[in-house]
Amino acid sequence: MSKKKKYNDTEEWFSLIPELKEWNNGKGIDHEYWIEIEGRIEYALAYTSIFWPKFILFRNCIFIDYMNDEIFERWHKNCNGSLEALEATVNHRHLEDWFGGESTKRQMEYMGRTLKDIWETKLNKQFPGRQVIVELFEVNEEYKITVYQKNH
Template structure:
């Protein structure tokens, strides 16, 4: 079965064992139902549905606004225009979401998995940004996919013009 253009077992290798037990039609959704807890959904909500806010005619992660104001007031980044500032503050390295795996090895994360996570975030954040700011010309992109072997370079970035 395909999910976001990838084979489901390439994204969730454990799914193969579940399919052996439950039949080949066992889906990503069913696997998710078997693993999700209220705590995980609540914990991940800040990733999938972050709060966004307007600042200087741009859109930013709301939690970055206090630091952004402080940096602007101190004169740091005074030469950056709003689009450059948005790119600086609004690019999210996907590998950073898996910092809890540092005790393990990042090599357990595949390029396909990160690309899929990126595509999901582009879809969800795009819908939320357009809902929150229907009057703005918004852009959201998954970048760094052409970076050979460097998963650290895969980012989702958004900005308003």
């Protein structure tokens, strides 16, 4: 751990991770120091599946990680033949499933915006030229994110 303090927007990090303020007898700790002390490679590795998911192309549709003919046909029928609706439905994820529990609205908004930016970057890199939409939305105080192609 380097001796120089690395305070990067500390007040914002303190509001997102209140535990940071409790360190050093209430003086607080920088979020990067906290990661150096508390972080685990196993968690970081597992989070890569959320932050940089495997997107696949199946029947000209983009899906997160997996799709097969049986699932595709069932959802295609349920979505009245709309490929955009099929992608959006199959690809939607609830942020609370990953980060729920004691999460605050501010934490979920920050995580959702960050995840949306990362997914957009990944999809633009992996599928250049396709008009892929990453949508973050809130329904009944629950945050969801989805991916679909515009103008199928």
